Amino acid sequence: MTRSAIELPVTGEDRRIARLAALAIGLTLAEAAIPSPVPGVKPGLANIVVLLVLLQYGWRAAAWVSALRVLAGGLLLGTLFSPGFWLSAAGALTSLLVLGLARHLPGRHFGPVSVSVLAAFGHIGGQLALAGAWLLPAAALVKLAPLFAAAALVFGAVNGVIVARLLAAPATDRRQSAPCIPQ
Amino acid sequence: MLRAGDFVVLAAGGTLVGALALWAWGGSRGDTAVIRAGGRIVQTATLTHAQRFSVAGPLGTTRIEVEPGRARVAADPSPRQLCVKQGWLTLAGQAALCLPNQVSLEIRGRHPTHDTLGY
Incomplete structure (x- = not known):
């Protein structure tokens, strides 16, 4: 009997993305436990990780982390392929597109807070667009839109400040961004 | 930072x-009150000064009050008093219906809006 083994080469970057995605998934799960007065208004803590990854490792890594976060978050919360999952995916997708554009803003004038707020607006914009096209009549969403936009502004700014502080912290405190050493 | x-x-x-x-x-705030009885418009009043109207229906008389910027059904013989309990109407598109007495009060603005949303 011949031993057959399929070798999937795992690079250091794969491990790093997996670890960061795990962190984002953990935050998604923790956030799902936070009660919210309005369905859909959430702090979006996992976006902190996505934004950090974007600023440190580029857009491709951020897209991987975000996609893995949405997929695994859906699996773990039991919402995979439910409407909530697709809303989450639409938000993550538009947010990534906005991130791709926003990171080209001149860094001298625009910090992580700008990028985070823009991404938060992109996130809620994508979700509202899908919900309006698919789930709810647009007229019903119009009444909720200001609430969602206000939440995006507040949570986007707060997350941006958190990212700015994490980036400004001494390197020894940033274990998540330390180079990955394969065992 | x-x-x-x-x-x-x-x-x-x-x-x-x-x-x-x-x-x-x-x-949009409304500027006109439209009063109907049995489906026909019996009175149209601008929301500029205080006015009172009495409209006759099958059950009795419905009294409607108009004040600057708002209007309400003040009294109605309907058993449940739903249109009276709605209170003052101010926004274009709002309406109070006194169904048993077949009287309705509707606020209109410059632009017609949805009076309700169904889905």
């Missing part, structure tokens, strides 16, 4: 939220 552009983005975001709130929640 915050750079100049960040304040611009935050201000733009705040403006966007404010504009959205105005657009979505403002609602």
